[in-house]
Amino acid sequence: MKVLALIWADESGWERLSDGERREWYGKYRAFAEAAGGKLAPTRAATTVRVRDGKTTVTDGPFAETREQLGGYFVLDVESLDEATKLAAKIPGARHGAVELREAAEEEAA
Numbered sequence: 001m002k003v004l005a006l007i008w009a010d011e012s013g014w015e016r017l018s019d020g021e022r023r024e025w026y027g028k029y030r031a032f033a034e035a036a037g038g039k040l041a042p043t044r045a046a047t048t049v050r051v052r053d054g055k056t057t058v059t060d061g062p063f064a065e066t067r068e069q070l071g072g073y074f075v076l077d078v079e080s081l082d083e084a085t086k087l088a089a090k091i092p093g094a095r096h097g098a099v100e101l102r103e104a105a106e107e108e109a110a
Contacts, residue, residue, distance in 0.1 A: 002104040003076045003084040008068040009097025028092040033074065068097055075104075 017025070071093065078084045081103065088099040 001078060001080070003078055003081065004102045004104060005074040005076055005084070005088050005091060006070055006100040006102065007072045007074075007091060007093035007097060008100060009071050009093055011069045011071065013096060014071070025092060029072075032091055071097070076101075 014022070074091065076084050076087055078087065081101065084101050084103075088094060088101055091099050093099060
């Protein structure tokens with residue numbers, strides 16, 4: 001099964017880190033990732049699109065009532081949600097934010 005691990009954290013905490021501390025965290029993520037996963041641009045680079053009553057609205061930045069922003073993701077190829085949970089606990093972001101797990105919906109063969 002494929003599980004998306006969404007890494008949520010307070011972006012301002014990242015901005016307060018020294019260059020050395022950021023390099024240390026990047027090293028931890030690289031050690032975990034081994035070529036999987038991804039990093040997202042800061043939320044200030046985001047765009048939100050909504051369609052209401054046939055009208056499209058485009059807003060700069062994310063539009064959510066939260067202190068934490070989506071900072072990155074991994075796609076985990078695992079046998080169970082239990083296995084995904086164990087892997088998510090090893091993602092560095094779980095130590096200072098949250099990791100949300102979402103199983104990829106797969107269509108059944110006809």
